[in-house]
Amino acid sequence: MISDWSTSAPAIAAAFFASLVEVVEAFTILLAVATLRGWRPATFGAAGALAVLAVIVVALGPLLDLVPLGILQLVIGVLLLLFGIGWLRKASLRAAGVMSLHDEDAIYAKETETLSEEMARRKTSLDWISAIAAFKAVLLEGLEVVFIVIAVGAGRGLLGPASLGAAAACALVLVIGAFIHKPLSRVPENTLKFGVGVMLSAFGVFWTGEGLGIDWPGHDLALFVFAALFLSAGLLAARLARTIATEAAS
Amino acid sequence: MTVLKDVLSELFSMFVADARLTISILAVVAVAALLIDAAHVAAIAAGALLLVGCLAVLLAAVLREARRR
Numbered sequence: 476m477i478s479d480w481s482t483s484a485p486a487i488a489a490a491f492f493a494s495l496v497e498v499v500e501a502f503t504i505l506l507a508v509a510t511l512r513g514w515r516p517a518t519f520g521a522a523g524a525l526a527v528l529a530v531i532v533v534a535l536g537p538l539l540d541l542v543p544l545g546i547l548q549l550v551i552g553v554l555l556l557l558f559g560i561g562w563l564r565k566a567s568l569r570a571a572g573v574m575s576l577h578d579e580d581a582i583y584a585k586e587t588e589t590l591s592e593e594m595a596r597r598k599t600s601l602d603w604i605s606a607i608a609a610f611k612a613v614l615l616e617g618l619e620v621v622f623i624v625i626a627v628g629a630g631r632g633l634l635g636p637a638s639l640g641a642a643a644a645c646a647l648v649l650v651i652g653a654f655i656h657k658p659l660s661r662v663p664e665n666t667l668k669f670g671v672g673v674m675l676s677a678f679g680v681f682w683t684g685e686g687l688g689i690d691w692p693g694h695d696l697a698l699f700v701f702a703a704l705f706l707s708a709g710l711l712a713a714r715l716a717r718t719i720a721t722e723a724a725s
Numbered sequence: 726m727t728v729l730k731d732v733l734s735e736l737f738s739m740f741v742a743d744a745r746l747t748i749s750i751l752a753v754v755a756v757a758a759l760l761i762d763a764a765h766v767a768a769i770a771a772g773a774l775l776l777v778g779c780l781a782v783l784l785a786a787v788l789r790e791a792r793r794r
Contacts, residue, residue, distance in 0.1 A: 556750050557740040560783050564746060567787045574794050611728055615735045622739065676783070680776050687758055689772040701776065708780045715784075716791035723792075 485635045486627040489674040490640030497616040498648040503579045503658045504612030506532040507586040512605040520609025525630050528617045539629050549686025552679050559675025566669035567709050568683050571716035579658040609671050627678055677701035746786045753778035
């Protein structure tokens, strides 16, 4: 029971927080589209993207069952390492002030401006242009959600709990977004990305190791040790990067 | 066509945001795999190398980017 919880809790948490980041980003674009052309094209585009994502999931599911578990763990583990350490690198640089923070208000303003320009250039099918923008935003961010759910869930039959985590994040953003009707700029996105980068990197080392035939001491509990080490390394990296940036500026 | 191009570009950037980071991670995994399969080193030692290697790659990538900017 402890082992089940120690594996499923990080999978659910990783899927929830990673999806939260992606859904907030998609929601910003949807809101820009809805503000300019109303919710109809925004909903139409988002529904189309969700349908494409559903087809991808339905097509990929049976294929994953055909891949031997060791190879699946190795491939997913390596992809998680690439994705997770990439996120952690960016989050550390942002925490150090070396890279600028992700600003949902600025993205919303830029998207609104880009869409307005596009609509001014093409006088016809304005709803169509808006729907395509919504479609692309949901599809691109949704692909990352699908990958994360598969990556943290497929290695040990946790696709259900991981999907639940992602669905909870979608529901939360939609409910909050429906109430405040503004970009969710107060979400501490870099802190979330830092945490998700830590979790995905820990999963990456865990699955890659299992795929290579490594029997980790403590089994699933090793995930927590890996996460603690990646968290420490990320914080240390941010601190050292801040020192480098300060020295360069002075 | 633009949507497809954007999707492929997004998928590529998901895993190859920084080419040196990607190559370094793949190298660490390859070395760990070789230690187990070719050098018959104890799997747990290769696992330790995989973990420490990934932590080192992260630190190096952040510091390299901080110095570059």
